[in-house]
Amino acid sequence: xxxxxxxxxxxxxxxxxxxxxxxxxxxxxxxxxxxxxxxxxxxxxxxxxxxxxxxxxxxxxxxxxxxxxxxxxxxxxxxxxxxxxxxxxxxxxxxxxxxxxxxxxxxxxxxxxxxxxxxxxxxxxxxxxxxxxxxxxxxxxxxxxxxxxxxxxxxxxxxxxxxxxxxxxxxxxxxxxxxxxxxxxxxxxxxxxxxxxxxxxxxxxxxxxxxxxxxxxxxxxxxxxxxxxx
Amino acid sequence: xxxxxxxxxxxxxxxxxxxxxxxxxxxxxxxxxxxxxxxxxxxxxxxxxxxxxxxxxxxxxxxxxxxxxxxxxxxxxxxxxxxxxxxxxxxxxxxxxxxxxxxxxxxxxxxxxxxxxxxxxxxxxxxxxxxxxxxxxxxxxxxxxxxxxxxxxxxxxxxxxxxxxxxxxxxxxxxxxxxxxxxxxxxxxxxxxxxxxxxxxxxxxxxxxxxxxxxxxxxxxxxxxxxxxxxxxxxxxxxx
Numbered sequence: 001x002x003x004x005x006x007x008x009x010x011x012x013x014x015x016x017x018x019x020x021x022x023x024x025x026x027x028x029x030x031x032x033x034x035x036x037x038x039x040x041x042x043x044x045x046x047x048x049x050x051x052x053x054x055x056x057x058x059x060x061x062x063x064x065x066x067x068x069x070x071x072x073x074x075x076x077x078x079x080x081x082x083x084x085x086x087x088x089x090x091x092x093x094x095x096x097x098x099x100x101x102x103x104x105x106x107x108x109x110x111x112x113x114x115x116x117x118x119x120x121x122x123x124x125x126x127x128x129x130x131x132x133x134x135x136x137x138x139x140x141x142x143x144x145x146x147x148x149x150x151x152x153x154x155x156x157x158x159x160x161x162x163x164x165x166x167x168x169x170x171x172x173x174x175x176x177x178x179x180x181x182x183x184x185x186x187x188x189x190x191x192x193x194x195x196x197x198x199x200x201x202x203x204x205x206x207x208x209x210x211x212x213x214x215x216x217x218x219x220x221x222x223x224x225x226x227x228x229x230x
Numbered sequence: 231x232x233x234x235x236x237x238x239x240x241x242x243x244x245x246x247x248x249x250x251x252x253x254x255x256x257x258x259x260x261x262x263x264x265x266x267x268x269x270x271x272x273x274x275x276x277x278x279x280x281x282x283x284x285x286x287x288x289x290x291x292x293x294x295x296x297x298x299x300x301x302x303x304x305x306x307x308x309x310x311x312x313x314x315x316x317x318x319x320x321x322x323x324x325x326x327x328x329x330x331x332x333x334x335x336x337x338x339x340x341x342x343x344x345x346x347x348x349x350x351x352x353x354x355x356x357x358x359x360x361x362x363x364x365x366x367x368x369x370x371x372x373x374x375x376x377x378x379x380x381x382x383x384x385x386x387x388x389x390x391x392x393x394x395x396x397x398x399x400x401x402x403x404x405x406x407x408x409x410x411x412x413x414x415x416x417x418x419x420x421x422x423x424x425x426x427x428x429x430x431x432x433x434x435x436x437x438x439x440x441x442x443x444x445x446x447x448x449x450x451x452x453x454x455x456x457x458x459x460x461x462x463x464x465x466x467x468x469x470x
Contacts, residue, residue, distance in 0.1 A: 006317075007315045007316065007317075007457065008313060008314070008315045008316075008317050008454045008457075009240065009243055009315065009427075009428070009431070009454060010239065010240060010243060010244075010315060010402075010454050010455060010456050011402060011404055011431060011432070011453050011454045011455070012243050012244050012245070012404060012423045012425070012428040012429070012431065012432060013244045013245060013402060013403060013404055014245070014390075014403070014404045014405040014419060014420075014422075014423075014432070015252075015254075015255075015403075015405075015419060015422075016390065016392075016403045017390060017405075017419075018338075018340060018341075019328065019336045019338045019340070019341060019390075020328070020390070020403075021338065022328040022336055022337060022338050022352075022353055022354050023326050023327060023328025023353075023354045023356075023390055023392060024326060024328070024392060026352070026354055029337065029338045029339065030337070030338065030339040031295075031337055031352060033294060033295055033352045033354060034284075034285070034288060034356075035285055036283070038279070038283060038324075060257040060258050061256070061257040061258070061259075061261075062257050064257075066258065068340075072401070074272070074275075074276060074277065074398045076271075076272075082271060082272075082275040083277070083278065084275035084276060084277075084278060085278070086271070086274060086275055087271065087275045088271060096277060097277065098276075098277030105339075105340065120270065120271050120272060151270060151272065154272070156272050156273070156398055158398065158401055160403055161258065162254050162258075163252070163254030163255045163256075163257070163258035163259075164247070164255070164258055164259075165244070165245035165246070165247060165249060165252070165255060165259075165422050166241075166244045166245060166247070167401060167402075167403060168260070169267075169399075171272075186267060186270075189265060189267065190265055195262075219257075219258050219259070219260060220257065220258070220259060220260055220261050221261070224260055224261060224262055225260075226262075226265055227260050227264050227265070228264060228265050228266070228267040229239065229241070229264040229265065229266045229267065230239075230267050230269060230273045230398075230399045
């Protein structure tokens with residue numbers, strides 16, 4: 001007879017419900033309460049790199065836009081550094097790397113302004129750290145080399161809404177980073193190559209000199225977006 | 231010892247995506263399996279908040295929208311600790327809540343329930359946990375309200391909670407219920423959770439010790455986020 005391990009258990013998730021905006025974006029719910037709502041300014045006043053706009057829809061299994069969704073974005077700066085103590089270094093003042101957006105209640109369109117993230121840097125040097133440990137005798141060495149490659153530029157997204165019981169995690173990559181995407185260790189985890197395309201935002205012209213990327217998220221059905229268990 | 235990835239999420243404690251008793255989930259749940267992702271820097275990092283981001287009054291829902299008087303309803307304190315699965319406190323983490331007023335009415339332009347709005351109640355609050363992971367809010371106990379699931383579906387009294395933790399992989403939204411509420415076992419959203427113990431942990435307990443006599447009654451609600459491995463060995467995070 002063995003006793004139980006004494007770990008606590010993670011609190012169970014529940015849907016954010018239809019009125020998530022009250023708590024997380026009260027201005028959008030129709031009233032002002034806080035000095036400052038959080039999440040409107042992802043990159044801060046003076047970010048390095050290329051400013052971009054990201055736009056899209058979240059589409060349900062019937063093909064209809066979801067009009068009460070809330071998305072959060074988490075991304076590195078243009079140097080591939082996250083604004084976090086373990087993020088790989090220092091970021092520019094005011095760069096938070098986190099944003100929160102809601103959809104237009106009538107159209108379901110969402111969008112945010114940010115900068116294009118850089119590739120997230122490798123913490124293990126490919127030249128020495130990994131190659132010293134692998135050898136031709138290890139049949140999987142090439143795969144392991146790949147798995148230590150830096151990741152292509154991407155924005156991590158988390159999606160909650162009425163009808164979604166546990167927040168959905170996905171990633172947005174960029175269609176003008178084809179070479180980096182082809183080497184990306186996460187995209188290459190997806191066995192079904194045609195599904196990788198669901199994670200790649202399409203450059204959709206410029207607006208006021210700022211590149212616009214289109215990223216529609218399909219919750220279910222044909223071309224369902226890849227979601228991750230992180 | 232170096233901290234590494236977060237423990238795998240035990241999805242048997244969480245609701246599955248497709249829960250037909252909660253009708254909206256039917257068209258909003260992925261049909262393909264999730265792709266399991268070993269954690270990289272993208273998942274073990276997450277946004278950091280500080281006291282500059284919020285105001286001290288933000289955790290007092292009795293005062294933070296009061297225009298001319300206090301809001302109407304049962305004055306309550308909600309308090310507890312944010313811990314991880316290793317029972318370690320999660321300090322300085324942002325906890326946000328939102329809720330209906332005592333009538334079960336939300337201050338949201340999409341809520342058309344005939345329960346009356348309270349001119350002195352907004353219904354949202356936020357705070358940072360302290361160094362021991364402790365958090366506290368003061369508010370009005372929310373009322374139950376009807377919703378269009380079956381013809382006669384009523385949500386139990388609940389407060390929505392959002393917690394960040396230290397990493398984007400700990401991000402969690404849930405709902406707090408109140409001890410003794412007879413609507414809890416009837417609720418299709420509660421019943422999306424397959425594990426009775428996991429449901430029980432969403433029920434805040436009456437806490438007479440924290441009650442302020444002649445002022446506010448208190449409920450205790452601890453939040454558990456994913457724990458994190460420590461390792462004596464250099465950890466090779468994917469993509470790193």
